Amino acid sequence: MSSFSATEMMTIAAARALKNDDVVFVGIGAPSAACNLARLTHAPDITLIYESGTIGTKPDVLPLSIGDGELCETAVTTVSVPEMFRYWLQGGRISVGFLGGAQIDRFGNINTTVIGDYHTPKIRLPGGGGAPEIASSCQKVFITMKQSLRGFVDKIDFYTSFGHGEGGDHRKRLGITTQGPMLLVTDLAVWEPDPISKEFTVTSLHPGVTRDAVQATVGWTVAFADSVTETPPPTTEELDVLRALHARTDAAHGKKEKAA
Amino acid sequence: MSSFSATEMMTIAAARALKNDDVVFVGIGAPSAACNLARLTHAPDITLIYESGTIGTKPDVLPLSIGDGELCETAVTTVSVPEMFRYWLQGGRISVGFLGGAQIDRFGNINTTVIGDYHTPKIRLPGGGGAPEIASSCQKVFITMKQSLRGFVDKIDFYTSFGHGEGGDHRKRLGITTQGPMLLVTDLAVWEPDPISKEFTVTSLHPGVTRDAVQATVGWTVAFADSVTETPPPTTEELDVLRALHARTDAAHGKKEKAA
Amino acid sequence: MAAITTLKDAIRDNVNSGDTVAFEGFTHLIPFAAAHEVIRQGITDLTLIRMTPDVIYDQLIGMGRVKKVVFSYAGNPGVGLLRRMRDAVENQWPRALEMEEHSHSAMAQAYEAGASGLPCAVFRGYLGADLKRVNPNIKSVTCPFTGEVLAAVPSLRPDVTVIHAQKANRKGDVLIEGIIGVQKEAALAARRVVVTVEEIVDDFGDLHPNLCILPNWTVTALAQVPGGATPSYAHGYYDRDNSAYLEWDKVSADRDLFTTWMQENVLDATPDTFADRIARLKETAA
Amino acid sequence: MAAITTLKDAIRDNVNSGDTVAFEGFTHLIPFAAAHEVIRQGITDLTLIRMTPDVIYDQLIGMGRVKKVVFSYAGNPGVGLLRRMRDAVENQWPRALEMEEHSHSAMAQAYEAGASGLPCAVFRGYLGADLKRVNPNIKSVTCPFTGEVLAAVPSLRPDVTVIHAQKANRKGDVLIEGIIGVQKEAALAARRVVVTVEEIVDDFGDLHPNLCILPNWTVTALAQVPGGATPSYAHGYYDRDNSAYLEWDKVSADRDLFTTWMQENVLDATPDTFADRIARLKETAA
Secondary structure, rough: OOOOOOHHHHHHHHHHHHHHHOOEEEEHHHHHHHHHHHOOOOOOOEEEEEEEOEEEEOOOOOOOOOOHHHHHHHOOOEHHHHHHHHHHHHHOOOOOEOOOOEEEEEOEEOOEEEEEOOOHHHHHHHHOHHHHHHHHHOOOOEEEOOOOHHHHHHHOOOOOOOOOOOOOOOOHHHHOOOOEEEEEEEOEEEEEEOEEEEEOOEEEEOOOHHHHHHHOOOOOOOOOEEEEEEEOOOOHHHHHHHHHHHHHHHHHHHHHHHHO | OOOHHHHHHHHHHHHHHOOOOOOOEOOHHHHHHHHHHHOOOOOOOOOEEEEEOOEOOOOOOOOOOOOOHHHOOOOOEOOOOOHHHHHHHHHOOOOOOEOOOOOOOOOEEEEEEEOOOOOEEEOOOOOOHHHHHHHHOOOOEEOOOOOOOOOEEEEEEEEOOOOOOOOOOOHHOOOOOOEEEEEEEEOOEEEEOOOOOOEEEEEOOOOOOHHHHHHHHHOOOOOOEEEEEOOOOOHHHHHHHHHHHHHHHHHHHHHHHHHH | OOOOOOOHHHHHHOOOOOOOEEOOOOOOOOOOHHHHHHHHHOOOEEEEEEEHHHHHHHHHHOOOEEEEEEEEOOOOOOOOOOOHHHHHHHHHOOOEEEEEEOOHHHHHHHHHHHHHOOOOOOOOOOOOOOOHHHHOOOEEEEEEOOOOEEEEEOOOOOOEEEEEEEEOOOOEEEEEEEOOHHHHHHHHHHHHHEEEEEEEEEEOOOOOOOOEEOOOOHHHHHEOOOOOOOOOOEEEOOOOOHHHHHHHHHOOOHHHHHHHHHHHHHHHOOOOHHHHHHHHHHHHHH | OEHHHHHHHHHHHHHHOOEEEEEOOOOOOHHHHHHHHHHHOOOOOOEEOOOOOOHHHHHHHHHHOOOEEEEOOOOOOOEEOHHHHHHHHHHOOOOOOOOEEEOOHHHHHHHHHOOOOOOEEEOOOOOOOHHHHHHHOOOOEOEEEEEOOOEEOOOOOEEEEEEEEEEEEEOOEEEEOOOOHHHHHHHHHEEEEEEEEEEEEEOOOOOOOOOOOOOOOOOOOOEOOOOOOOEEOOOOEEEOOHHHHHHHHHHOOHHHHHHHHHHHHHHHOOHHHHHHHHHHHHHHHO
């Protein structure tokens, strides 16, 4: 086993959670790498959907945006954006939706809209995009985010997307029938919601990470599972495939940049 | 000018009412012949739409059904049926919709659903199909029907599609913003709605047709316009083109029937 | 994932007595072979959904397999009335038939709403029309911005949707071309989807990116049945058998003639009959 | 009927100060050349609609041409934030910017409702989300069959929709391929439609029947502008200029740098600049 970065561990741990028959609504960045890593390793038939309308896409390199041409060229079919949101997302066809964000709380509620007041923001963030309905329409939501005191906060400034709300059966009380955030993979640990309280709980620590290191980057008192395991380190295959994917991506995008 | 049949006169009179920039929702039978005759004579750029989803179709022969293969093969584009009804009909894109029916009243209300009571019908007819929304969503409705006491009745048994209701501003009172039935072409005459009462009024009699002949096939007291003209008889070109169209149609469908 | 199987197994495993089933195809690609298999397997008490019941439902209704039909235009396209359906409605032969009648626009948008995971379709419809007087499943909703009263109908969510398409690849992705009708929406609105196709190819090759495709994971069972749409047609494969629609007008006019015809052409037949029919059609046309 | 004209005339005749305008294209086919022409013609006080404002609206906003923006994701895709838009929101530079913010799902369905002639879109959305607390244009409707409370937003009905497409034929029919986004819906929802295309061909020839086409009578004005989507891309013509998006992050970080860049690259340029850009792109790539 070679050495690996925390980001690599994060991507690989997220990839492992995906199954061969999953239909995944992919975002850009960490989710895109994790989804394509899964496809290139243990889940060759996984269906990757980007909200630009590309269904069953198999890009050779990671896209820079959710609408890159290669996503369309390698897709089973490319549909309009209204169809994507109506038939495929709202239609309940997606098993896993990936989310990330600027702020997250212990119940997987996410803010990507504003820091500060909505109408007089301290920082205006990009906004929700697909997130509000990804959070409610996908069967499950997986979250990938790097831990930091700025991001892992006791109280988020804005509910861009609803996770487990105040916990417990809050989703059900709002009439939401899907499971919501079922996995949080960070650069330090794997978190899963407590079955009853729905508070995200650390279930495995990445190799070499301590509980204190996790707590030091989180703005609430972290709950740890009764038995916290160690995340299995990346296998040689996982690392090789991920690094080759990144190398192809850099080469492709670097080349295009030079070309301009 | 050769001699011509009442049906030919009906088709030709209907065709003349169509303009080169019209977008027409075509039905099968008389409307289809009229629309294609218009396209093959004075309105070469007319857009013909069949509810099967074919937009801008230019069939060489008249289709037997609204979903014949040739409609698709000669169309500018073929869309799904939900799109047809949502974007194109409901979206207000159609300038003229053609309707016919089993029963019509003086205000252009039409019945193609049942004779007798709806739940215990004397005769069960095919039903409305696209008619209820063609009647309200197209900018104008043109009606073609052969006159008969059975069909031109004082009171229809069922409002399959709404014309001018009880007349006057009845459409407006229901919140309908389109013009409704603006032309009725029969085998005997051309009828137009009175501007105020909206009652269909004979404005021209086909060559050789008397007022008595019109009245004899209509179940209410027919209103005639102040100045009733004679429908100009078919021109040689109109008759030639229409007959050639029918001959091609018979040959094509006859051939297919023999083939089976 | 689509199970690639025989028509017999696809129907047996997916269509049950009492189910709500949509056999869709708008003039084009009507899944006749699958409907005949349903008749042969004795499946009954069906609630059938279809915009245009066409000859395919006239046959199921005449055979007494149908409890209720949800529809918008009950005609024999280009020919006239559906005589078996009319006999069921007017004379309860061979059994009474419940009807839920809509407009095309309502049905198309109700399938679309079903595919979109919504409980109802909201649209501008039935203005001044009597159907909303006789069909309790036509209600209304008021636009909270303009106050306009819009029509609402329940979305269509069949237990099973059965369609015929041109091609599938070995993975079970299904390609529909030409007049595509409401098949995609009817399929995505359903719990289970049975597809018959003209041919199964190794690979679609270099398809245009925006074609109408049902990915294999939206399809429950897939069977190759060449000619499976006759007397309807399959764009690129064979034409509509218009004479069969005309003939049906005569066959369906008489209960005994109908019964005999169904015995010979459906009950005593197999899915292979359809391949024979298009072979014969092509031969005579040549 | 589509008037085939120059970009200059198409914009002059169809885009007025104070209009509500949608420039659409989802990453792919973003109509940059048309937006630059709007800037050059001094058109201002616009209400802009777009799911992803992208660099195209960052430029219009930074130039002070925008009164209000209706949007769902204000990022520089794959790069970061939109710095000019943020400066307008946070510091009112060069002017205050009204915002109406939705989710992607709401925007896509609101365009769809606009194309469908409906006053509002009814969908399942914003469950538990704060946007409906801060945006008064998010209301609800109750399904009359199930009692489910659904979200409702006003349909989008731009005065003008501006899009870029691959091809038009001489009649003015427009073909869009690849990632088709919401362009068809945005066009059909609008009162007027301006289209720029890579090329105008005599005839499409033998197109697949189900491709995404806007018939000429749905298009108000059409102009050929090769390269008109750069730094976005045109499937089959040229790739996305990712470096330009990265460069924008630097240009837009500074008000002066931005102003200089816009002067050189937009105000002092012409639509032909775009053809030059893709020629250069292709040359360097070869």
